[in-house]
Amino acid sequence: MTEATTTSLPANQPAAGATGPVRMVYGPDDFGTVLPGDVLVAPATAPAWTPLFSRFAAVVTDGGTAAAHASLIAREYGIPAVCRHRSSHHPAAQRASSLSIKAGSGRSTSKLRWP
Helix, strand or coil: CEEEEEEEEEEECCCCCEEEEEEECCCHHHHHHCCCCEEEEECCCCHHHHHHHHHEEEEEECCCCCCCHHHHHHHHHCCCEEECCCCCCCHHHHCCCEEEEEEECCEEEEEEEEC
């Protein structure tokens, strides 16, 4: 198993981090692939995505801020969110089997694992 660790901007910092299978979602066509416990990895989210947040263990977006849609909705659902991660286009993320998120002290550490 190979791992890569990155540091990015936490958008929401629940006390516990989250680990789950990576689910790359680029738009509504991918909504049907989402399973409970997945870690969402996406360029960004929009209001149409909101009902999916109840299934996610965590949310990771390429851009955004603490005031972006993904950050706000993740806070409402009490799940970790990381923005400015740039992972949806990273080759390691696209073949990752799991993603762990730990946020705190103004930084977030993400650990990708893949075969």
